[in-house]
Amino acid sequence: MRVVTTPSGAVAVALLVLVIGLAILAPIIWGDAASEVNDSAPVQGPSSAHWAGTDALGRDIFYRVLVATRLSIELAVMASLLGVVVGTVVGTAPSVLPRWAGRWVSSAVNIAVAFPSLLLVLFFAVVFGVGTTGAVLAIGLAFAPGFARLTQTLSAAVVGRDFVAAARVAGVGRLRILVRHVLPNIGEPLVVNATINAGQALLAFAGLSFLGIGVQAPSYDWGRLLGEGLTQIYVNPAAALAPAVAVVIAGLAFNLLGETAAAVIGVRTGPTRSGPLPATPGRDEPIDASGDQPVLAVENLHVAFPRDGRWATPVRGISFAVRPGEFVGVVGESGSGKSVTALAVSRLIEHPGVVTADRLDFAGVPMLSTPERELRPLLGTSLAMVFQDPTTSFNPTRRVGRQLAEVAEQHQDLRRGPALARAVDRLRAVRIAAAERRAGQYPHEFSGGMRQRAMIGMGLMGTPKLVIADEPTTALDVTVQGQILRLLSEVRAETDAAILLISHDITVVAQTCSRILVMYAGRIVEDLPAADLTRTPRHPYTKALLAVVPDLATDREQPLVAIAGRPPAPEQIPAGCAFAARCPLADERCRTDDPALVQVAQLHRVACWHADDQHDQGTMG
Structure with a gap:
């Protein structure tokens, strides 16, 4: 994959592998240590035993940050997938629906895109209620209009091409044209945008949990840990710094990977090459070296x-x-x-x-x-x-x-x-x-x-x-x-x-x-x-x-x-x-x-x- 050959792409992939590895292994390795209550050591600062200190119940904050990786990534991916699915369906609807219905869908997308994503997230969070499910629905639906606009724009560019017109003349149905001719030609930019959306969803989830309307106790993600750490920031700044660094690293991994993929999209290595370049035809006489030096x-x-x-x-x-x-x-x-x-x-x-x-x-x-x-x-x-x-x-x-x-x-x-x-x-x-x-x-x-x-x-x-x-x-x-x-x-x-x-x-x-x-x-x-x-x-x-x-x-x-x-x-x-x-x-x-x-x-x-x-x-x- 050409993304890995670029410095920024290699860094992004390395960070993403680290985050995914922690999401899989951290609850297994440190799950018990992260939940262990120690009444004798509440609100402690960093030490050799507790790298990021302890919370109000004496639990190790560093281990809790590592274990929270799984829930944080899972929720971000779920919200991103929801936004991608809804955005793709809505964005491609004008290509399938009758023209009058397609215009209504396009108008609705244009209105939704006019609202800032953060306001939509807060609006949907209030509509769907406090908690993990409501936060997933809120973030996913808030990101869907932007993805729908991208899908709609890319689809319109492909629908106007000659091969789509030829398929229509041949009697191919709208849905089949969408699946066989449109989506395969816009898949790459959609995947790149979905990767970037995953990083944005991670940050949005951390924000909702920080405000107390996302993940609820006894579960915890990075945003909830950040909110808890903020209460003791003057006693132990590491309690807030550790989850903040985790959010930055994971968000950077998703966004950097998406941006790098966008930079090299369409630059492929081509099919597998077998054999050398074609043989040279009859070799021409060398150019005349006499006279002025050629420019x-x-x-x-x-x-x-x-x-x-x-x-x-x-x-x-x-x-x-x-x-x-x-x-x-x-x-x-x-x-x-x-x-x-x-x-x-x-x-x-x-x-x-x-x-x-x-x-x-x-x-x-x-x-x-x-x-x-x-x-x-x-x-x-x-x-x-x-x-x-x-x-x-x-x-x-x-x-x-x-x-x-x-x-x-x-x-x-x-x-x-x-x-x-x-x-x-x-x-x-x-x-x-x-x-x-x-x-x-x-x-x-x-x-x-x-x-x-x-x-x-x-x-x-x-x-x-x-x-x-x-x-x-x-x-x-x-x-x-x-x-x-x-x-x-x-x-x-x-x-x-x-x-x-x-x-x-x-x-x-x-x-x-x-x-x-x-x-x-x-x-x-x-x-x-x-x-x-x-x-x-x-x-x-x-x-x-x-x-x-x-x-x-x-x-x-x-x-x-x-x-x-x-x-x-x-x-x-x-x-x-x-x-x-x-x-x-x-x-x-x-x-x-x-x-x-x-x-x-x-x-x-x-x-x-x-x-x-x-x-x-x-x-x-």
């Missing part, structure tokens, strides 16, 4: 994710270099590995993804072997990322200027004022009018093109050596697209930063970049100068991408050209050349041997057994 050097890069007991490899052994001031475009269909490559070289691939490479250097620093604390300053100032949708890259609750300024505060040690001034300057640099006023606005007040410019401005808060632009113009109209591309070109000219532009549009890349990498099924299949793209493409896939782009000479009476077939899934890459099933030039060798990326002309590399074959490949559609 980014990649050799034999693999990115793999475990999926259903096997490896999915969206990037399979690619090698390339980007030099200072170079404008490199990366093109290919969706699923070709373009964005995953960008995330891998930026150190943004998270567990359980695995990134391996013979070489992955940025600005001369090995990315895979350098500790993250040493990489953070380098990446924060020298690498800029421009994502496809800037709306999701900006925090909607913070002003744009403050978000840009945070970069300078973190990586350049600037104070708040100078950092904000630099943010305004960078907004001006990316041609945002009224930059000072715009810096005080929120992301939703910017247009799509302005948000993308602001994202570029954020990258320019440092001194970037490489700008990775991942589909930066996809959601923009043609006019704004041209502005963004010109802005990237200006940034390159002014700062000598290299730019890696990822795009689906091969014509845009051809007009903007100086060199183009064509990717297919996780590999670079062609690396050539942009000037040679339309004149001398050598790979059938590159030719096919060019052929499907309409122009003014395209016959409008004919159907648009398309590439037949679909790219293979990352976990289903066939043997040989991955493009063979869609290629009219493919032969038996293509279906068995995967070609390496080799040089066929100056600055031109191709991975194809038929790179020299000049036969017309037709429309491929």
Whole structure:
């Protein structure tokens, strides 16, 4: 379990094991000693015989605290389970009941959540009466509305998904949808919240017993012992301190475990992995070491994710270099590995993804072997990322200027004022009018093109050596697209930063970049100068991408050209050349041997057994 691998998780588990162990063993070992009355030693202070002193009847307080662990934990768990069951039933009711009834249930939950839990506990305690049973019902029902709200929110998110709609179309009943489709998808956060609720129930029970409306004599829990110890706090402070420490330790165990589980939820180790990573295809030629030192050097890069007991490899052994001031475009269909490559070289691939490479250097620093604390300053100032949708890259609750300024505060040690001034300057640099006023606005007040410019401005808060632009113009109209591309070109000219532009549009890349990498099924299949793209493409896939782009000479009476077939899934890459099933030039060798990326002309590399074959490949559609 990944929770145990974190320091806080390990401490939480250790504390929880200690508490549960005491709950099971303490009444057996010290039960008699805790109940033994000693009239000759009432209200004694701590000693070697009585570590926490004695109560008014001479009973050992330390032993009583240990023995009270069982009842305290049992009652907290019972109240928590009651709250979870009632909350789950009420929270999922709108998904099962008719719409009008579901609205009434939701309204009732909203009203109940508006009341503080403590007031609800006291209210229900009065309703159900003094004693253990009343306290369990009071705490459980008081915690149920909050759990119901969480369940309702999570359920609503799942109910709107396509697989639930498909089940409804198939005639699956509401209750079956709830049990088979909704609850399994929200189980983890509910378990985490239930763990935290157990700790809160423990504290609530101690409070009720302390007030005298919880556990009644002759039974006792930590709250009752705390109330009794308070009467002699000036004579023997340990009498109150011992049960208070027990409450804190047990509550900390439950809450810390829940918080740690919440922090790592969704980060799983994946299925059991059998065997090593998939074998490398035909090994590409190493990158050219002549000329300027590359700002980014990649050799034999693999990115793999475990999926259903096997490896999915969206990037399979690619090698390339980007030099200072170079404008490199990366093109290919969706699923070709373009964005995953960008995330891998930026150190943004998270567990359980695995990134391996013979070489992955940025600005001369090995990315895979350098500790993250040493990489953070380098990446924060020298690498800029421009994502496809800037709306999701900006925090909607913070002003744009403050978000840009945070970069300078973190990586350049600037104070708040100078950092904000630099943010305004960078907004001006990316041609945002009224930059000072715009810096005080929120992301939703910017247009799509302005948000993308602001994202570029954020990258320019440092001194970037490489700008990775991942589909930066996809959601923009043609006019704004041209502005963004010109802005990237200006940034390159002014700062000598290299730019890696990822795009689906091969014509845009051809007009903007100086060199183009064509990717297919996780590999670079062609690396050539942009000037040679339309004149001398050598790979059938590159030719096919060019052929499907309409122009003014395209016959409008004919159907648009398309590439037949679909790219293979990352976990289903066939043997040989991955493009063979869609290629009219493919032969038996293509279906068995995967070609390496080799040089066929100056600055031109191709991975194809038929790179020299000049036969017309037709429309491929």
